[in-house]
Amino acid sequence: MIGVTRTILAKDLLLELRTKESVPAMTLFTLTVYVLFHFGLDRDSLDGELAAGVLWVTLLLAAVIGVARLFATEREEGGIDALLLAPVDRTALFLAKASGLFLFLVAVEIVAVPAFDLLLLGPGLGGTMPELLPVLLLGNLGIAAVGALVAALAAETRARELIVPLLLLPLLVPVLIACAQATEPLLRQDQGPEDLGRWLGLLTLYDVVFVLLSVAVFDYLLED
Amino acid sequence: MYSKGFKPLAAASVVSLATALSLVFFYAPLDADQGFVQKIFYVHVPMAIVALGGFVAGGIFGIRHLRSGDPSWDLRSYVAIHLSIILGVGVLATGAIWAKASWGHWWVWDEPVLVSFLVVFLLYCVYYPLRFSIEDPERQARYSSVFAITAGVFVPLNFAAVRMAESFTHPRVLSQTGGSLPGEMRLTFLVSLLAMALLFVTLWKLELTAKHAAMQLKKLRRRLDARVAA
Amino acid sequence: MPALPLDEAGKYVAGAYVVFLTLIVVYVAIIGAKVARIERELTDLASEEDE
Secondary structure (H helix, E strand, C coil): CHHHHHHHHHHHHHHHHHHCCHHHHHHHHHHHHHHHHHHHHCCCCECHHHHHHHHHHHHHHHHHHHHHCCCHHHHHHCHHHHHHHCCCCHHHHHHHHHHHHHHHHHHHHHHHHHHHHHHCECCCCHHHHHHHHHHHHHHHHHHHHHHHHHHHHHHCCCCHHHHHHHHHHHHCHHHHHHHHHHHHHHHCCCCCCCCHHHHHHHHHHHHHHHHHHHHHHHCCCCCC | CCCCCHHHHHHHHHHHHHHHHHHHHHHCCCECCCEHHHHHHHHHHHHHHHHHHHHHHHHHHHHHHHHHCCHHHHHHHHHHHHHHHHHHHHHHHHHHHHHHHHHCCCCCCCCHHHHHHHHHHHHHHCHHHHHHCCCCHHHHHHHHHHHHHHHHHHHHHHHHHHHHHHHHHCCCCCCCCCCCCCHHHHHHHHHHHHHHHHHHHHHHHHHHHHHHHHHHHHHHHHHHHHHHHC | CCCCCHHHHHHHHHHHHHHHHHHHHHHHHHHHHHHHHHHHHHHHHHHHHHC
16 A cells, blocks of 8 residues: 555656646745735734734645645546556555645745745744744644545535635634644744644644544545 | 434423423523523523534434445435534524623624634535535435534534633633533523424434435336336 | 623523524424425325326
């Protein structure tokens, strides 16, 4: 199964490297949203809870774009049928898609987080990276697991573009809560982590639950 | 098939509802802080608890549907979710009325139950467009069950997360379902909760029976048409 | 906020319970209409059978 996962993941990553469809679009989107927030909030610099909120809402919205495109290549090339004819473990497909989405999110954040620091963040990111990193990684994991599940759920419907955001965003509210609350004290004028363990704990719980759930349930999707 | 024990269930619902209403207005004492407005608590909170229970039940029925492939489980899941969404509208409406009467605003973010309910409600509203945009009936049922299970798991997680967040920004001003209810209030609340739960199960069975009958009728009509054509 | 006087509070409490009862009544009415339609179709089918 690991072999199949790696093959599918490699295929997706290679495709993305070649076509550069999802990651640049998601990254550009975050930058645009920062500009929107600048005008919408009429602020030159943010700190504390406002900064944490803007950062995480922007990342979530960018994730929606990534999720909507997660099975796009399979759909367009008819690859789903080929995958299903072959005796492929659905779990491998889920792991591959979720890992791909996770890596895409990391790639986006490599640009989006420093860009946020440049454009909107008042106090610099400075030494907060060691605390910010686990928040980002655990948050991405939750988004990736739920994102892959939602992408598969919406894969067969006609109203895909509408269903994905409506389904994904409420499901990610706990992730938003945990990440924003964990990030907020890091972005304050007097920075320092606060209750980090509690929010990382919530994120871990969420991630474990939804990875297990998705693995259990994925076999029933994309069948026949 | 679904209407076993319906009559006694319906009777029990009516009796418990009547009992609950009498207790609320003639037995339960007036709340010291909130006064008469607190009476809304006896309809708002049981509705919320039963609706959340209905959502979780929908998820459990979804699991049974996926494991057995029997479409009757999907029907049970659909009706449970459908009823809970309707109750959900009631929860949000009565919650808003209570907020207006207690705090002067039609919406407050202080109450974690109400806030997490809003998120859950928004999620479950997507059940209909998701379900009815899939044409193949077997696939429709399967995907709906996956949704029901995912959303059912989400409900307690979301509640925990919202509660954690609210306890930081808004210290618990009001302990709704806290154990600090005096005896008479607690009894009234429990009877109200029982009445709401019985009512839910009664309406659930009622809709299941009606839907099942409609499906049987359609099948019958199709068979008759085929015979006429032959 | 101090507790509302009884007459004002009464309106809100009544409103909440009315919402609850209305939901139930409307729901039962819709199911009732559905059942009536089923009954009508059944009699239609029975009369078709006889023809």
